[in-house]
Amino acid sequence: MKTYKDLSPSLRTIMTPGPVEVDPRVLRSMSYPILGQFDPEFTELMNETMEMLRDVFQTNNQWAFPIDGTSRSGIEAVLVSIIEPGDKVLVPIYGRFGHLLVEISERCGAEVAIIEQEWGTVFDPIDIVTAIEREKPTIVAMVHGETSTGCIQKLDGIGAACREVDALLVVDAVATIGGVPVKTDEWGLDAVIGGTQKCLSVPSGMSPITYNDRVEARVQRRKTIERGLREKGSPVAIGKTVASNYFDLGMLQDYWSPKRLNHHTEATTMLYALREGLRLVLQEGLEERFLRHKRHESALVAGLQAMGLTLFGDPLCKLPVVTCIRIPSGVDGEAVRSMLLNSFGIEIASSFGPLKGQIWRIGTMGFSCNQKNVLHVLGALEATLHWYGVDVSVGKALQAALAVYALDGEG
Amino acid sequence: MKTYKDLSPSLRTIMTPGPVEVDPRVLRSMSYPILGQFDPEFTELMNETMEMLRDVFQTNNQWAFPIDGTSRSGIEAVLVSIIEPGDKVLVPIYGRFGHLLVEISERCGAEVAIIEQEWGTVFDPIDIVTAIEREKPTIVAMVHGETSTGCIQKLDGIGAACREVDALLVVDAVATIGGVPVKTDEWGLDAVIGGTQKCLSVPSGMSPITYNDRVEARVQRRKTIERGLREKGSPVAIGKTVASNYFDLGMLQDYWSPKRLNHHTEATTMLYALREGLRLVLQEGLEERFLRHKRHESALVAGLQAMGLTLFGDPLCKLPVVTCIRIPSGVDGEAVRSMLLNSFGIEIASSFGPLKGQIWRIGTMGFSCNQKNVLHVLGALEATLHWYGVDVSVGKALQAALAVYALDGEG
Incomplete structure (x- = not known):
């Protein structure tokens, strides 16, 4: 009879729009x-x-x-x-x-x-x-x-x-x-x-x-x-x-x-x-929790933009907990996602329907929405794009995110 | 704001037809x-x-x-x-x-x-x-x-x-x-x-x-x-x-x-x-698991009958994992269930529809189906019925169950 191994899931940094870390x-x-x-x-x-x-x-x-x-x-x-x-x-x-x-x-x-x-x-x-x-x-x-x-x-x-x-x-x-x-x-x-x-x-x-x-x-x-x-x-x-x-x-x-x-x-x-x-959630306080989600979104967005990436969607209606990024032209979005997962232990999301292959989606939700994760995903994405020869502004993403956190008194 | 306590469920012996202990x-x-x-x-x-x-x-x-x-x-x-x-x-x-x-x-x-x-x-x-x-x-x-x-x-x-x-x-x-x-x-x-x-x-x-x-x-x-x-x-x-x-x-x-x-x-x-x-389940083996369920059912049934209780239902089609007991006349079935829960930490089940108030149901299922639980529920049920003045044959239930286990080489 086939035997099955002990459960032993890898520890992922889950930055999708769900399910996220618990x-x-x-x-x-x-x-x-x-x-x-x-x-x-x-x-x-x-x-x-x-x-x-x-x-x-x-x-x-x-x-x-x-x-x-x-x-x-x-x-x-x-x-x-x-x-x-x-x-x-x-x-x-x-x-x-x-x-x-x-x-x-x-x-x-x-x-x-x-x-x-x-x-x-x-x-x-x-x-x-x-x-x-x-x-x-x-x-x-x-x-x-x-x-x-x-x-x-x-x-x-x-x-x-x-x-x-x-x-x-x-x-x-x-x-x-x-x-x-x-x-x-x-x-x-x-x-x-x-x-x-x-x-x-x-x-x-x-x-x-x-x-x-x-x-x-x-x-x-x-x-x-x-x-x-x-x-x-x-x-x-x-x-x-x-x-x-x-x-x-x-x-x-x-x-x-x-x-x-x-x-x-x-x-x-x-x-x-x-x-x-x-x-x-109630211990943290609803308002504090909403502010936390906004803070990490700001840092993530600052980092992505400093890297030279373009966000998808009308900024006036941006959902604070999900950030969509246009995949730079010529880049294999799935290859980037695989390298993020296999080298950095990070999961970000692909997309659906008309946006398939066009954008990545990064969630900053709940327990996954924290400074360590945001900085890890920015560093990893920069390194991965650099590895694939994409023209990103190396070294700027983390500085930009850190600046947001510093302004916010968290640096 | 109301605060909510740390989760701290009591450790129950769950002998219902589900959900059972995990x-x-x-x-x-x-x-x-x-x-x-x-x-x-x-x-x-x-x-x-x-x-x-x-x-x-x-x-x-x-x-x-x-x-x-x-x-x-x-x-x-x-x-x-x-x-x-x-x-x-x-x-x-x-x-x-x-x-x-x-x-x-x-x-x-x-x-x-x-x-x-x-x-x-x-x-x-x-x-x-x-x-x-x-x-x-x-x-x-x-x-x-x-x-x-x-x-x-x-x-x-x-x-x-x-x-x-x-x-x-x-x-x-x-x-x-x-x-x-x-x-x-x-x-x-x-x-x-x-x-x-x-x-x-x-x-x-x-x-x-x-x-x-x-x-x-x-x-x-x-x-x-x-x-x-x-x-x-x-x-x-x-x-x-x-x-x-x-x-x-x-x-x-x-x-x-x-x-x-x-x-x-x-x-x-x-x-x-x-x-x-x-x-x-597969580690235990399906056949071994079915035999285990039969063994503990036999011990439970022997104990209940030795106590003088009557089972409900045609014995020729008895489901091995659920045993139904007629509530002795004059006994408040819910009072017995409450005492089992509050004094002994044992949950057994009441019943539905035409059988409401007529029978108790005891499960011997999965992880709950073990010798310790069967003996605990028999001892507790006997003591509870005795406490309420029901004419049960005191001292016989556990002996009868132990005899089943002994026959089975488990005593």
Whole structure:
């Protein structure tokens, strides 16, 4: 029989837009013995996680809990629970993850209307408001931070416009939660989906979500209609009931409420990790954490520009936690990434769709977002480009980054 | 701001039908630093996990990988990927989890036919074969081991009967995989869903599945039809395309194949845990592991009977990894469970539906299935019942269990 080696992963410097490095304190929490899912000690940990999620989502919503799956599971849980077949969903697209929202909505039976912006730019919020007034959708689904392009979409006024036409606003904040302000209540967001493996720096495998009473009412209405049909013995029309058991928010919230109605078996160890990750976020302080992300982004950008590299995307909408770099012409982007990985133990990301082969993407997220990592990636990228004979301004990148840190009182 | 305490879970003896205790080696693996999802070191771990899953499922299927969610996510992934609206699904029900198969199938738009057996019994396989011949379903979905009743269903001849009518046989082996033989290929099972948090003793949060080329053909046919409609610009009828992105086996297998088409971000740490858990299963040896489960079940049952307690369910179909006990009349089952937890640090399970308040359920699964735990739970249950004034034969349970172990050469 084939034997398998002891697990022994190399220690990487992970500078992608996720998954990123995990704080050792979070990793440690995952090595603790498990508790049963209805053990009072465990349900208390579930409750604490909900409380902390409310703080991180900046909301007073009752419902804030993780979906037990990776980030897109949270998106799907929200959409499948509120979309009824034939509902019109408006999706403003400015990168790959807008397309994911379209695809999930279509699979839920929605009629999808889209508006598009060129990759590397975002919408003027006015244009989204205009589209909402024109389309009068049931749901608006959009991405807050697009890791595919390194852009962040301002959400001003969109929540209010949705309420005017009684639409629900669903926001994919997978890339921004914990790294960039996400003001759920102040911005009038009805449902927000976060990711664990990016700025929260918890391993992939859970997706924290929050939603308000407008969303809950939509979910409960479907449940009531379904119950009524069943009581009459009428068949439940396909799509009228939530198409998923695993992602049915009505059932999930009964499990996360004091009722504790049995649904799935909560993912014990991932819950430990999320609780610990949130605890560290709140210990650091949200505002301090956002400033930290800005500081290291500034140093990274200063270094890249000093090297003579060009950033991709409109600087006015740059996402602070992802920096996209145009691959210099004639350079094999994948060869550079391989050398970074194999010689320096650094992972940076390639890109998708129209940007494939055009840009590299460097994340400065969560635990990976620190001075040591930023300086290591700048030094390594400079040396690698130099090795491949690219005309970079040798010796300037680290000086420029150090200058940013010195200004910031950290040098 | 509220502060949250350091994580410090109590050390429980978890004798439920899951989640159960996790081997410290698996817990340790979860504290290791993460790798990026396309890091060659990580994709190698994914490949090894697939290989080991094939061994544990006793199959030569190409496809054997985990769904990133809890056990029911694996069930839903299989069903949503193969059920087209209007398909007839036959579900033989003999406990709670049969009803879950019905519910998920209905949400996928299936017309569900059911046959039922009283809880605590199972079907004569002939009766299932007869129902298959009568109903001519597209899919037969059934539970192998019912944790709700502690019964195991023989699957003889059912795979062959399904092939006669071109039905796919989907088996929920969540409770049995790694504890009781599950012979995917020999029994002609087309898709099998396992659980991590039971006999594999990995925390909840992943669901390993396997499926054969008959299932793959069904999935690919849907993809082809959908692609054809899209190319013609025709709308894709609701339900014709797989209703889920997250659970679409066609996309998931592209991610788990050498193509590595990006889908979700694999749950890194859970994958470490599953790989380590499978490694330990294969190190122990499947046959040895099944014998271990039988041995500790025998000791537990001997002890319970010596105490004067009565088991629930037909002994001819007893699931070796779950033992159901009738709560003696006049005893508050929940008070006993609380005392076991609070005084002895032991968790046993209550029950569902028609059995609520009628039985306790004790699991002997995976890492929890050991002599120390069995003796501790017997001693604790005897003392607790005695404390509450129940007429138990004091002093006999441990002697009876020890006698089983002594016979087995382990005393």
